[in-house]
Amino acid sequence: MSAVVLATDDIYVAQNIGFGIIAAVMIVGALKVVTSKNVVHAALSLVLVLAGAAAQYLLLAAEFVAVTQVLVYVGAVMVLFLFGVMLTRAKLGHEADLNNRNHLLGVPVALVMLGVIVWVLIDGFEDTRLPQGDQASPISIQAVSDSIFKPYLLPFWALSFVLLAAVIGAIVLARKD
Amino acid sequence: MLINNFLLLGAVLFCIGVYGVIARKNAVMVLMSIELILNSVNINLLAFSMLHGNADGNTFALYIIAVAAAEVGVGLAMVLLIYRNRKSIALDELSEMKG
CATH class of the missing domain: 1.20.120.1200 (NADH-ubiquinone/plastoquinone oxidoreductase chain 6, subunit NuoJ)
Structure with missing residues (x-):
């Protein structure tokens, strides 16, 4: 604990x-x-x-x-x-x-959810430590870009279409006719 | 540092965001609470990314930031449209689709 x-x-x-x-x-x-x-x-x-x-x-x-x-x-x-x-x-x-x-109904909902999550986290990870000092292997920007453009390239394309659709959609919704 | 430091911080922010989504009536405030929730998820992803020394968590965090930006753009455009049509953005007055 x-x-x-x-x-x-x-x-x-x-x-x-x-x-x-x-x-x-x-x-x-x-x-x-x-x-x-x-x-x-x-x-x-x-x-x-x-x-x-x-x-x-x-x-x-x-x-x-x-x-x-x-x-x-x-x-x-x-x-x-x-x-x-x-x-x-x-x-x-x-x-x-x-x-x-x-709105006070939200307080017990949030507190119960917090209690459950905290219990699970403390039970599950106890005192797992993040790697530090010599054993730490910080993730370089190069590794991140390799990850984006090799295994996750398709989600990246999908994401650019999402952004394009969001831009066009926001303009279409918000303009005055 | 313990990984639970970051995970518990994420849990607290997540629950505050959930309370905000439930309690707020103003649509802009609900969107702000959703931002809180998305940020707590990002903190968790980066903590696990560092715990396992794996770049996937960083990648997902970047994608979540992009999706959140798109979501806020479309969401605020819809809120503006609702305000223009009804002069109010109180969410409990939008009851046309109630069966």
Whole structure:
């Protein structure tokens, strides 16, 4: 049951402390996203969560995904969200009816799901450690590109068609006739 | 570091996102909660990618980021269309398809 203790490694204390701080920031930001009464504040808290996720990707030695996360999510998706907020309501500031009438029903659902997932994870992985130091084999960008363009080339093509269809679909849906 | 650090963080973010999808009425807020869920999945994929020293997790994470971008684009276009037609994006008022 030592799995939940954060600072079990005595050698890599710095990484654990960094992980803990970023994780705390992400969880507080995520809670603000789902509880805030102000749509713009929720969007800005989402920026915090997405940037924290990019930092966690760096801790996991996935630098290319981290950079992509910053470019796509923090850059493009957040601008889309802010445009969506701006175009769908002019009202800024507090808003009364952002939640459903019976939104408290979501609390037990989320808590039960969290309990089950946490139990399974702690039971399944106990204190499996990520490879570190000498045994670590960080995944190079070259390996990622080899993986994209050799075994996963067909999904890559499909993905480009998905993006094309999304761009055309968004234009067709949102234009005024 | 323990792999459970990252997996538990992913689980917490996932459940917060699920609560947001259930509780929120505003369609833009529901889309934001879906982003939370997709990010927690990405954290899990990258943790396993590093645990096994395999590049597949990184590849899937990149694909998920691309799909999420497409999803937000189409989703917000639909929300704009609904707002233009009905002057409201409250999800519980969209009941035409109820049988």
